[in-house]
Amino acid sequence: MPAQRGFDWLDPSIARAAARARSDFSRRQFLEGAVFTGASALAPAGAFAKPASGGGVASPAADPAAGQASAPNPVVKNFSGQYGTDAVPDFEAPKRPMGKTGVQVSILGVGGYHLGTASGQQEANNMVAKALDHGINFFDNAWEYHKGLSEERLGAALKGKRDRAIVMTKVCTHGRKKDLAMKMLEESLTRLQADHLDVWQIHEVVYYNDPERIYAPDGAIEALAAAKQQGKVRFVGFTGHKNPSIHLEMIERGFPFDTVQMPINPFDANFRSFQSLVVPVAVQKGMAVLSMKSMSGSGEPIVHGALTPTEALSYAMSVPGVSTTISGMDSMEVLDQNLKILHEFQPLDEKQMAELRGHAKQFSDGRYELFKSTVKYDGELGREQHQFPTAEKLPA
Amino acid sequence: MAPGAIPLRHFGKTDARVSVLGLGGHHLGAAADEQTAVEIVHRAMDGGVTFFDCCWEYNRGKSEDWLGKGLKGRRDEVFLMTKVCTHGRDGALALEMLEQSLRRLQTDHLDLWQIHGVSFPNDPELFIRPGGAAEALLKAKKDGKVNCLGFTGHKDPDLHLAMLATGFPFDAVQMPLNPFDANFMSFEQKVLPELNKRGIAPIGMKPIGGHGEPVQQGVFTAEELLRYAMSLPVAVTITGISEPTILEQNLKVAQGFTPLSESAMQVLRERAKPYAGDGHFELYKTSIKFDNPEARLAHDFPLDMQQVEVKQMMYATQNSGRPYPQVTDSPGV
Numbered sequence: 001m002p003a004q005r006g007f008d009w010l011d012p013s014i015a016r017a018a019a020r021a022r023s024d025f026s027r028r029q030f031l032e033g034a035v036f037t038g039a040s041a042l043a044p045a046g047a048f049a050k051p052a053s054g055g056g057v058a059s060p061a062a063d064p065a066a067g068q069a070s071a072p073n074p075v076v077k078n079f080s081g082q083y084g085t086d087a088v089p090d091f092e093a094p095k096r097p098m099g100k101t102g103v104q105v106s107i108l109g110v111g112g113y114h115l116g117t118a119s120g121q122q123e124a125n126n127m128v129a130k131a132l133d134h135g136i137n138f139f140d141n142a143w144e145y146h147k148g149l150s151e152e153r154l155g156a157a158l159k160g161k162r163d164r165a166i167v168m169t170k171v172c173t174h175g176r177k178k179d180l181a182m183k184m185l186e187e188s189l190t191r192l193q194a195d196h197l198d199v200w201q202i203h204e205v206v207y208y209n210d211p212e213r214i215y216a217p218d219g220a221i222e223a224l225a226a227a228k229q230q231g232k233v234r235f236v237g238f239t240g241h242k243n244p245s246i247h248l249e250m251i252e253r254g255f256p257f258d259t260v261q262m263p264i265n266p267f268d269a270n271f272r273s274f275q276s277l278v279v280p281v282a283v284q285k286g287m288a289v290l291s292m293k294s295m296s297g298s299g300e301p302i303v304h305g306a307l308t309p310t311e312a313l314s315y316a317m318s319v320p321g322v323s324t325t326i327s328g329m330d331s332m333e334v335l336d337q338n339l340k341i342l343h344e345f346q347p348l349d350e351k352q353m354a355e356l357r358g359h360a361k362q363f364s365d366g367r368y369e370l371f372k373s374t375v376k377y378d379g380e381l382g383r384e385q386h387q388f389p390t391a392e393k394l395p396a
Numbered sequence: 397m398a399p400g401a402i403p404l405r406h407f408g409k410t411d412a413r414v415s416v417l418g419l420g421g422h423h424l425g426a427a428a429d430e431q432t433a434v435e436i437v438h439r440a441m442d443g444g445v446t447f448f449d450c451c452w453e454y455n456r457g458k459s460e461d462w463l464g465k466g467l468k469g470r471r472d473e474v475f476l477m478t479k480v481c482t483h484g485r486d487g488a489l490a491l492e493m494l495e496q497s498l499r500r501l502q503t504d505h506l507d508l509w510q511i512h513g514v515s516f517p518n519d520p521e522l523f524i525r526p527g528g529a530a531e532a533l534l535k536a537k538k539d540g541k542v543n544c545l546g547f548t549g550h551k552d553p554d555l556h557l558a559m560l561a562t563g564f565p566f567d568a569v570q571m572p573l574n575p576f577d578a579n580f581m582s583f584e585q586k587v588l589p590e591l592n593k594r595g596i597a598p599i600g601m602k603p604i605g606g607h608g609e610p611v612q613q614g615v616f617t618a619e620e621l622l623r624y625a626m627s628l629p630v631a632v633t634i635t636g637i638s639e640p641t642i643l644e645q646n647l648k649v650a651q652g653f654t655p656l657s658e659s660a661m662q663v664l665r666e667r668a669k670p671y672a673g674d675g676h677f678e679l680y681k682t683s684i685k686f687d688n689p690e691a692r693l694a695h696d697f698p699l700d701m702q703q704v705e706v707k708q709m710m711y712a713t714q715n716s717g718r719p720y721p722q723v724t725d726s727p728g729v
Contacts, residue, residue: 383674394683
């Protein structure tokens, strides 16, 4: 039943390896224990043996329940030589307009959560410097990532380089009031060693009562407007991974967001699709679309051989309307892999993208987008602030 | 209407009229024993319930078997529905299941035959494809074995809309309706108005959230939730009952029932809102625990027995996970 599609736009040997991996899905292996073992040949177990640590609340990497795949962006070693150990060539990442902001943003951005799981400050410094040297200028973060460590690491790594970067962080009121948001903003600025942010977004808009709470009098929306008016942030937006309906309600309530962040990958097109339902609305309103979870948040489709990193990033970076694709990278090795993919990147045409979506359709039960259907990717801080039961009290 | 009788409502555009309260087939199969189940059916009929729900796969056939025994000799007094469980498989299988359902229910026709468990994004296209279950539904209607056609699902209102968008002439559509739903992935907001517009009979289910957690936790009383669901513009609200005492309570609410005012309903929606943001009282919409292992198998979706979700699903269901047709332990068939 699963389609064996032609991937003629890839190197033929890669296409063959990918097809081999995919054929594992076409067998009925139900009820026989580890259903995915057959696909692991592409991804040596060692590549995923590095569990993310840290006290962050908003990533599956901090959640042992997230299963065997815990690298945001797994390194695929010796994959037909494509991501070999050669040095990354010198090149400049392509840039695109960031919505109507007038800012030019690199098509790949560095995710902030996983800067906090990198081995230490030195590695974070080296990664940020190398990214900047290749023209990557977008840096994501959030107030709550690793209890502030992610912001501190980014702030230190950008010391003296702040002007070359588009710095984004997120505010984590989770339904609480404006004054708390403004306090969080000051904390973020201090940790980031900056006097202003380029983008400030409301974090984790994932609950059906979030839009109402965010738009309530004295709510987070007022904080966005005030911070912008005070010159502390240039642009504002929101982010979430749960359901396109929630994003649409946030937009329909009328605040003129500059940016909006959402999951974009070939699986999304077949399951509660942000790409089909939210991107056109955001684009029509001139909002910059920031994509995330190109590899499903924890890299499971890469581990299982359902998608290669090249396919995943290429897809997200090719979706019309997407300004930048935020990718979690927790080591120089992963950054190097992404830079090599970026160096070779040719935007996919509509036919190539449709092929990837067609391939992804066999997984349309949502198993590679668990952030949309399960509590696994919802931060405990957010659940607590909404007075919802903790994730461990609910079934998976 | 006699005082104290359960009100009847029109069933969509059809000539049929059904009681506003219906008896759920899944819980019937969870009654203490066959005799209790038969008693529940008799007592429900005596109390004015005319709508009876069931499903080919509930309790591996036990539900249909017990319901058939309860209805024996009184089949013509009721509006009988059961569901077919192809889960995307072909129309020929659907017709085999229909014959099995009719045998178990001891009848020669159904008043309503529905597609069970529309849960996955590819269900609409599997249903409507050439050779798919849609053809079986039309054939069964043409052959006079069923009067009305419908589908049901508890997962995602957008999937229901996609089923409607196939253009198939459904007479009825079943969905979860309760004050939490009004605030979370809402069938009430997205699907119900569309059904009313098209004259399709809406069937509400899970009025108290499927397993009654909101009642157990004191958020609402069962009566409040039942009244809310029955006050919506639906033809019937199905409640699952496996104990005679619960039946008596529900009959009391339904007998002489008059709908709540819109403002009273809004109060209930507002009370549900703080709990509905993450859907934790409607886990059938989100958690794989409430999926059906056999539906996953039929779709070629994996059941990885190492996954905690799959373990919960297998524990929660009485189905064994064995695909059709290896069904040998179904009583009475």
